[in-house]
Amino acid sequence: MVFNYRKNMGDIRSMSHEEYYDRFFNGRGSGRRSLLVPQVSVSRGDLEQLKAKAEKYEALMEVHKKVKTQNDRLLKELDDLRDDGRKFKELMEEKEKYLQSLLRVRADFDNYKKISERENSRYKAYVMDKMLKKLVSHYDDLERALNLVSILGNMDGIRNGLEIIVKNFQKLLEEEGVRAMNAEGEIFDPYKHEVLMVDDGLDNLPENTILEELDKGYYINNKILRPSKVRISKKSKHQIKVSNKKSK
Numbered sequence: 001m002v003f004n005y006r007k008n009m010g011d012i013r014s015m016s017h018e019e020y021y022d023r024f025f026n027g028r029g030s031g032r033r034s035l036l037v038p039q040v041s042v043s044r045g046d047l048e049q050l051k052a053k054a055e056k057y058e059a060l061m062e063v064h065k066k067v068k069t070q071n072d073r074l075l076k077e078l079d080d081l082r083d084d085g086r087k088f089k090e091l092m093e094e095k096e097k098y099l100q101s102l103l104r105v106r107a108d109f110d111n112y113k114k115i116s117e118r119e120n121s122r123y124k125a126y127v128m129d130k131m132l133k134k135l136v137s138h139y140d141d142l143e144r145a146l147n148l149v150s151i152l153g154n155m156d157g158i159r160n161g162l163e164i165i166v167k168n169f170q171k172l173l174e175e176e177g178v179r180a181m182n183a184e185g186e187i188f189d190p191y192k193h194e195v196l197m198v199d200d201g202l203d204n205l206p207e208n209t210i211l212e213e214l215d216k217g218y219y220i221n222n223k224i225l226r227p228s229k230v231r232i233s234k235k236s237k238h239q240i241k242v243s244n245k246k247s248k
Contacts, residue, residue, distance in 0.1 A: 132178055133226055136218050139169050173218075181217035183210050183228040192217060192224055197231035209233045 146162040149155045173179075183193055188208035196214050205211075210230045217228030 128176070129220065129225060132173070132176060132218075132220060135169075135173065136178065136216075136226060139166070139173060140216060142166050142169060177219075177221040178225060179219050181219060181228050182213070183217060183230055184213045186210050188230065188232045192227055193232075194227045194229045195232055196229045198234050199231065200234045201236045202233040203235050205233045205235075207233070207235055 142162065142165055146159065146166055149159045149162060181192065186209075187206065188195065188210055193210065197212075199211060202209075202211075210228075210232055212231040213228050214231060215229035216226075218225040
């Protein structure tokens with residue numbers, strides 16, 4: 001019986017499960033196979049459409065994979081850009097902090113520079129004033145010596161030499177902005193003049209008229225280098241009372 005079965009079925013070693021199944025049931029005349037696997041008829045046109053749709057689906061799946069891969073890459077780049085943006089913001093804030101600090105240091109340095117320049121200018125002016133005060137005192141001594149030599153006479157050589165020295169000294173002072181006040185005939189000004197002598201009873205002159213400049217005063221660039229030492233006039237007391245009554 002086994003021999004007949006093999007004879008009818010043939011060599012089953014090279015059969016697939018489906019072929020073995022078909023031969024077994026067809027050989028026995030059973031209709032179970034047709035009940036388990038229904039037969040579907042498809043036209044060639046429908047089959048071609050299905051194949052085209054399948055190919056299109058596969059192509060779309062490939063595109064979807066590429067788009068998804070690209071989208072994942074873009075999302076990662078976006079996250080990196082956000083991180084870079086946060087780092088950039090931190091760097092900008094730090095840069096602004098250092099910039100403000102630098103501006104404060106620069107402003108402090110500019111203020112220090114201005115203060116130093118002012119102090120240097122004041123110190124130079126102070127030294128220059130002190131030196132020029134000494135120079136004008138020597139200049140006055142030279143003028144007095146020249147006047148004395150001129151009075152004595154028979155000293156032309158000395159007088160000529162002193163005249164040259166006085167002129168050179170005067171030129172030096174003028175180059176430094178020093179000039180004499182020439183206060184004689186002016187009204188006394190306590191900011192420019194210093195009273196050494198007073199002549200009373202001079203009713204024919206305005207009160208506090210400078211009669212004589214005992215020691216010259218000097219300006220330096222329109223500032224007072226040294227006040228003049230002067231002799232001024234005063235009216236008599238009676239004349240002062242009369243003047244006061246008229247003014248009232």
